[in-house]
Amino acid sequence: MTTIDLDELLENLAQCRRCGICRNAVYEDKGFDGVCPVWKNSAGFETSFMRGRIQVALALLDGRLEKTEENAESLFSCTLCGNCTSICAAEFDPAKCLESVREVLNEIPNAVRDTIAKKILENNNPYVDENKTRRDWVKEVGFDIPGTGEVLYFTGCTAGLKLPETAKSTAKVLNAAGVNFAVLEEEPCCGSVMIRTGMVEEAKKNAEKALEMIAKSGAKKIVVTCAGCLKTLREDYSERFGLDVPEVLHMVEYLKPLIESGKLKLKKSSEIKKITWHDPCHLGRALGVYEEPRDILKAIPGVELVEMETNREAAMCCGSGGGLRSYDGNLAKKIASDRIQDAEAIDADILATACPFCEHNLKDGANRIGSKIRVVDILDLISKQLQ
Amino acid sequence: MVDKKVITELSEIVGEEFVSTKQDILLAYSVSASMASDAVLPGAVVRPVDTEQVSKILQVAARYNIPVTPRSGGSSLQEEVIPEPDGLVIELMRLDKIKLHKELRSVTVGSGVTYGVLEKFLKEHDLFLPVYPESALVCTVAGNVAVNGAGPGSSHFGCTGELVLGVEIVLPDGKIITTGSEANPYSPGPFQRYSFGPDITGLFIGSLGSFGIITKVSMKVFKRHKYYDHNTFGFETHEQAEQFMVDVKQNDINGVFTSLYEGPVLELFMDMIGEELGVPKYEWPFRTVSMTIGRVREDMMRSDAELAKKLCEKHGGHVIGISQLPYQEWNGRLWFFVRACYVHGWHWRTLYHHQTPINAHRSVEEIRDVMEKYGFLGHTAGFASGHSSFNAYPHLYFDPQDPEDEQKIRDAHKELAKTLFKTGAVPFKLAPYWADAIEGMDNYMAFLELVKKTIDPKKLMNPRVLGGL
Ligand SMILES: Cc1cc2nc3c(=O)[nH]c(=O)nc-3n(C[C@H](O)[C@H](O)[C@H](O)COP(=O)(O)OP(=O)(O)OC[C@H]3O[C@@H](n4cnc5c(N)ncnc54)[C@H](O)[C@@H]3O)c2cc1C
Ligand code: SF4
Ligand code: SF4
Numbered sequence: 001m002t003t004i005d006l007d008e009l010l011e012n013l014a015q016c017r018r019c020g021i022c023r024n025a026v027y028e029d030k031g032f033d034g035v036c037p038v039w040k041n042s043a044g045f046e047t048s049f050m051r052g053r054i055q056v057a058l059a060l061l062d063g064r065l066e067k068t069e070e071n072a073e074s075l076f077s078c079t080l081c082g083n084c085t086s087i088c089a090a091e092f093d094p095a096k097c098l099e100s101v102r103e104v105l106n107e108i109p110n111a112v113r114d115t116i117a118k119k120i121l122e123n124n125n126p127y128v129d130e131n132k133t134r135r136d137w138v139k140e141v142g143f144d145i146p147g148t149g150e151v152l153y154f155t156g157c158t159a160g161l162k163l164p165e166t167a168k169s170t171a172k173v174l175n176a177a178g179v180n181f182a183v184l185e186e187e188p189c190c191g192s193v194m195i196r197t198g199m200v201e202e203a204k205k206n207a208e209k210a211l212e213m214i215a216k217s218g219a220k221k222i223v224v225t226c227a228g229c230l231k232t233l234r235e236d237y238s239e240r241f242g243l244d245v246p247e248v249l250h251m252v253e254y255l256k257p258l259i260e261s262g263k264l265k266l267k268k269s270s271e272i273k274k275i276t277w278h279d280p281c282h283l284g285r286a287l288g289v290y291e292e293p294r295d296i297l298k299a300i301p302g303v304e305l306v307e308m309e310t311n312r313e314a315a316m317c318c319g320s321g322g323g324l325r326s327y328d329g330n331l332a333k334k335i336a337s338d339r340i341q342d343a344e345a346i347d348a349d350i351l352a353t354a355c356p357f358c359e360h361n362l363k364d365g366a367n368r369i370g371s372k373i374r375v376v377d378i379l380d381l382i383s384k385q386l387q
Numbered sequence: 388m389v390d391k392k393v394i395t396e397l398s399e400i401v402g403e404e405f406v407s408t409k410q411d412i413l414l415a416y417s418v419s420a421s422m423a424s425d426a427v428l429p430g431a432v433v434r435p436v437d438t439e440q441v442s443k444i445l446q447v448a449a450r451y452n453i454p455v456t457p458r459s460g461g462s463s464l465q466e467e468v469i470p471e472p473d474g475l476v477i478e479l480m481r482l483d484k485i486k487l488h489k490e491l492r493s494v495t496v497g498s499g500v501t502y503g504v505l506e507k508f509l510k511e512h513d514l515f516l517p518v519y520p521e522s523a524l525v526c527t528v529a530g531n532v533a534v535n536g537a538g539p540g541s542s543h544f545g546c547t548g549e550l551v552l553g554v555e556i557v558l559p560d561g562k563i564i565t566t567g568s569e570a571n572p573y574s575p576g577p578f579q580r581y582s583f584g585p586d587i588t589g590l591f592i593g594s595l596g597s598f599g600i601i602t603k604v605s606m607k608v609f610k611r612h613k614y615y616d617h618n619t620f621g622f623e624t625h626e627q628a629e630q631f632m633v634d635v636k637q638n639d640i641n642g643v644f645t646s647l648y649e650g651p652v653l654e655l656f657m658d659m660i661g662e663e664l665g666v667p668k669y670e671w672p673f674r675t676v677s678m679t680i681g682r683v684r685e686d687m688m689r690s691d692a693e694l695a696k697k698l699c700e701k702h703g704g705h706v707i708g709i710s711q712l713p714y715q716e717w718n719g720r721l722w723f724f725v726r727a728c729y730v731h732g733w734h735w736r737t738l739y740h741h742q743t744p745i746n747a748h749r750s751v752e753e754i755r756d757v758m759e760k761y762g763f764l765g766h767t768a769g770f771a772s773g774h775s776s777f778n779a780y781p782h783l784y785f786d787p788q789d790p791e792d793e794q795k796i797r798d799a800h801k802e803l804a805k806t807l808f809k810t811g812a813v814p815f816k817l818a819p820y821w822a823d824a825i826e827g828m829d830n831y832m833a834f835l836e837l838v839k840k841t842i843d844p845k846k847l848m849n850p851r852v853l854g855g856l
Binding site: 045 | 404405407409410411412413416417418419420422432434460461462471478480481501503504506507510522524525631719721722725726728729730732734787788
């Protein structure tokens with residue numbers, strides 16, 4: 001079963017004119033210095049960027065290409081970053097179409113995708129067997145965080161289980177702003193990766209379960225620190241699954257007015273130097289949140305915000321999205337190194353972002369090339385500047 | 388299927404990573420931006436990184452008699468880069484080096500360098516390569532030389548070919564030659580195309596990869612224009628508009644981009660994207676000339692702009708004064724046309740050709756006739772493309788999901804090539820379908836065949852083009 005209208009999808013795919021602009025367009029007026037991070041960092045055959053992916057998708061859909069894991073590779077070697085959509089002059093959204101193709105063709109075997117979905121359904125997260133450990137960080141913040149409340153901090157799997165510093169920082173910042181907030185006793189995965197990799201039926205089941213748990217917490221507002229959770233909870237739950245979700249805000253959206261109104265005061269740090277902002281694809285291109293994090297960074301006394309050559313709608317991706325980090329970890333890290341080099345090119349000391357998934361991959365990318373750039377989550381930065 | 392032995396040899400040249408016989412990859416190379424054309428599956432694709440690798444690959448292809456299709460951006464619209472069945476596609480995007488020869492006012496680019504990439508590079512030096520195909524963000528300079536293209540900028544600077552100073556070519560047997568002044572190994576760089584006798588460079592311009600592979604191309608570059616005037620001129624007859632275009636050239640007015648539109652066509656397009664481009668609503672006249680004048684000195688620009696207005700009135704036209712259209716055409720030249728080409732949702736086949744400006748209406752008439760006969764939508768517009776020529780780009784629209792509609796366009800396209808030829812129009816290049824359209828050129832074609840036989844006796848290089856000689 002699929003939620004996709006196949007005729008509509010084919011009509012959309014037919015909008016591709018095979019122009020190839022989504023490969024490596026360099027167009028200063030629109031801020032592009034290249035388009036597809038996969039094309040740039042892989043062997044670079046046609047199937048490594050959207051033009052070829054669409055041809056493969058069409059051939060798999062109409063039977064010209066046999067539905068095998070090997071033939072479907074290019075459907076998955078894509079971060080769904082949406083940079084191709086940003087530059088495409090035709091009247092359709094190629095990245096969104098590819099996501100739909102993954103769903104329609106999810107009978108094609110793909111061990112990586114299936115394992116992730118299975119783990120999420122079984123363990124409520126894609127990483128570990130014992131999901132309870134994702135709340136361990138709460139013990140280290142120095143104050144109690146209830147499991148119920150009107151403002152819910154939905155930590156996300158990556159912050160909860162891989163980068164708990166971000167979760168701790170968020171808690172500290174919310175506490176400093178005088179916000180009473182809750183963290184679920186046993187938080188589920190939002191299911192983003194299942195949606196992106198085409199396991200939408202499973203994602204729906206997961207979403208219903210997650211929403212039930214959220215509802216039990218009494219949340220009227222959900223704050224998140226993960227761009228993927230944001231897009232999924234805010235957009236996919238309602239638009240795809242018709243679920244009624246409380247208001248969902250990324251912390252950068254939530255904090256901006258608190259900082260501007262003086263409720264949250266930030267002190268100067270001598271340590272902070274030149275900071276650049278990496279736009280997570282799900283926060284920026286997908287939801288249009290570009291200025292809030294920049295405004296926050298500029299509000300930190302002593303910070304010099306510098307922009308990488310590609311930013312906002314044309315920002316190059318970190319390499320981890322769309323399931324690519326699981327599907328081809330080396331490629332994902334190579335893309336991350338490339339993004340780190342963008343930051344190096346402008347002599348940034350710190351690359352800040354607002355997505356633990358980006359942060360995790362960018363850190364690996366920095367290590368891979370021995371870069372001295374510090375990759376930090378914006379919440380970690382803010383928490384260090386609390387007055 | 389390309390023999391395993393061949394694949395092993397190719398892998399030894401470029402590394403395993405850059406050779407593929409994967410079904411999905413072959414499928415992606417079976418097509419290009421050419422619409423309403425049949426896909427052809429190649430047998431293998433290889434992505435070399437430099438001239439030496441290209442040379443070795445061609446030697447392998449020659450040894451095993453494998454037909455070769457050189458491919459760069461894959462943005463060509465006239466089936467020029469559709470491969471041969473089981474043939475070898477040599478994709479050249481990895482040859483991405485750029486070398487500026489500032490004092491020689493020239494630049495040398497590898498065959499994988501796109502106009503977009505080069506524009507950014509040259510801008511940093513306050514220079515430009517002033518002719519931009521409308522596909523500039525995807526197509527390569529070498530690819531545009533290979534197709535003998537044109538675009539914004541051509542109205543003053545001529546077609547792409549006129550800016551070429553020399554090429555580095557790998558011949559079908561793998562030998563490497565450099566043409567123009569750089570044929571001399573002691574040359575300081577590319578500064579003169581016409582050297583050592585016949586124009587060997589010219590042989591490769593528009594040759595569609597059928598004589599060899601361009602691995603580097605050297606182009607003239609110019610100081611960027613600082614002063615622009617953008618204006619629109621309205622006319623009630625085609626004679627008025629066409630004479631105006633001739634007079635603009637005759638008076639040395641530097642119209643870098645001078646387009647000619649039919650009223651209803653412009654209206655249709657402005658309905659679709661006028662607002663997006665900030666072009667005010669207007670009842671466009673029978674013919675509109677949209678012109679950008681560009682100069683390095685302000686006094687020259689002002690003088691040109693004044694004279695253009697006078698000439699317009701002299702020819703019975705009126706100055707419309709809407710600057711946003713030519714402004715967008717020129718300033719947005721890397722984007723404007725692609726957007727205009729795709730915004731409406733139809734697919735199209737094009738039939739690029741040159742007319743003389745005073746014959747521009749003949750192209751309009753011919754496309755109207757086939758539109759009526761076959762019952763489809765379409766249009767043609769065009770721009771001055773050199774000393775005395777006009778580049779027309781008819782678009783024949785079809786519904787991509789309706790095979791009958793597509794077939795209609797294929798048939799109409801064939802017919803249009805024939806009728807356009809009879810109006811005196813000339814194609815830039817001998818893309819496959821022109822072979823049926825041309826007549827009365829037997830000696831010319833025989834000579835071309837002789838050239839092909841001499842350079843590529845095994846007929847391995849892109850055999851589908853040049854009328855399949
Ligand atoms: C939206 C759109 C607008 C366009 N507008 C214009 C326009 O204004 N003007 C214009 O001229 N064209 C235009 N085109 C057509 C196309 O972009 C040009 O034909 C372009 O020059 C093709 O370059 P490419 O690098 O994509 O070459 P490809 O499509 O890869 O190849 C084109 C031909 O050149 C040969 N070739 C490619 N590279 C080499 C090489 N290095 N050595 C030898 N042979 C080679 C190929 O075998 C093939 O025959 C447009 C296309 C699109 C999609
Ligand atoms: S997805 Fe858009 S930009 Fe890419 S080839 Fe298709 S039409 Fe062109
Ligand atoms: S979504 Fe991103 S990674 Fe995927 S094809 Fe488009 S630009 Fe490339």
